[in-house]
Amino acid sequence: MRAVTFQAPGEVLVEEVPEPELVDARDAIVQIEATGVCGSDLHIYHGRVQIERGFTIGHEYVGTVIAAGEDVRDVQIGDRVLGCFQTACGSCFFCRRGWFHKCDFSRTFGHGAALGSLPGTQAERALVPNADLVLRKVPNGMSEDIALFAGDVMGTGYHAVEQSGLAPGDVAAVLGLGPVGLCAVQAARAVGAAHVIAVDSVPERLAMAESFGAEPVHLSEGDPRAAAREATDGRGVDVCIDAVGDPRALELALRLTRKCGTVQAIGVYAERCEVHMGLLWIKALNLHSGHANVIGHVDSVLEMMSAGLLDPSSLVTHHMSLDEAPEAYALYDRREALKIVLKP
Ligand SMILES: [Zn+2]
Ligand SMILES: [Zn+2]
Incomplete structure (x- = not known):
């Protein structure tokens, strides 16, 4: 499948990478419909946050569940979902207190080995560990442009x-x-x-x-x-x-x-x-x-977006195809865009 990978500071590439596979019974695989380019992707792009060459980047995503392990309960194959930018175990000291962002076993999408070696979501498909905690169904009638804000920027x-x-x-x-x-x-x-x-x-x-x-x-x-x-x-x-x-x-x-x-x-x-x-x-x-406890807030944020109290739609300034990722990053780097949504 195609994915956006980090190559060197100032250089990303769209290339063929291996398909994701279910590893744990709580995993799901999501077919990506839309994925955002974020300010934290820019830290990677600038080399300020260092990751391995060839690692798939991206952590904002909306898509459809196409595979799920046997212990996944809250989402099913065919569900349209959005996800949070990081995972959490749900049972460590910090998760038990609701501090999911400080989970001892958290992994962040698209941030290389230092943050759990979880390939990013600027790809055709992505593996989502602990899917019940990390994914939510997209509320009826909500566009992917709006939904992808819940798991990161609006959160x-x-x-x-x-x-x-x-x-x-x-x-x-x-x-x-x-x-x-x-x-x-x-x-x-x-x-x-x-x-x-x-x-x-x-x-x-x-x-x-x-x-x-x-x-x-x-x-x-x-x-x-x-x-x-x-x-x-x-x-x-x-x-x-x-x-x-x-x-x-x-x-x-x-x-x-x-x-x-x-x-x-x-x-x-x-x-x-x-x-x-x-x-x-x-x-x-x-x-x-500290960074945001997005898992802890995602349900409230989705409710407020559904009710129209929060509406990030005007922040989306560009829609581009996944293949245009190198141009998208250059554009974002020049501060000419607020939110770029990539579609595989
Ligand atoms: Zn982000
Ligand atoms: Zn935890």
Whole structure:
């Protein structure tokens, strides 16, 4: 079958790879209908996250179950499903507490040997371990474009808001309006934020955040700190979500947030970076971090998307065929796309 493989920094290829096979009684195989290109794929593309040459990438997917092991109960052959970007065992210390994202035996699709050697979903077919926990049926009438957000990007935006403890009536700021930041804007509005300040430097992204009900503020041409003061009688925002993953964004988040507020770092940090601990301490801020518990949130996110409370459809800027993956990655790398959906 055809699959998108990592070759070298800046180079992906569509090539023939072996067919997936059921290994465990809880496995399923999904025929992929649609698969997204994600910001974390770009970390691999840039060589910031290192994986083996020839490894199949991708971790956002919607498709149809075409094979299932004998212990799979909740999905059946023929079901249209979406999946989460990582698997979990369901029974370790962390899974028993609902922290599926920190499962001791988790495997992430398309991230090489370091994250469990699970081939990615930018392929014609994919093996899904622990299918009952990782897959969900696509709700009736939901398009694949929308459904594939539940298992990653919208799950992540929602997680950022949920973890931050944002309460109805709160004022929030979201730094970085890539797909996760834009989903966080929607989630913040959906759970009742009275005002959301959305910060970026790309005009189209600011315009989209505005269409989701946020106040757009240009990072350099505008004044995020003044906007935060203005919206809160000078206090600072209740919650600030850093959807960038850069020390400068974290620093700004610490400055925008009011005393005893929460900074939620959902953008990816892989390196050592400096945090102004004095500022954090004096303001008695809460700093939350880590990637999203997508398995833990997928049912809520699907319900909210079904109800129209969350609607990521306008984030899909490009549809391309799987064979066009090299162009898709180059396009995404140039920040000319928000979400590219590939179809095998
Ligand atoms: Zn992703
Ligand atoms: Zn576990």
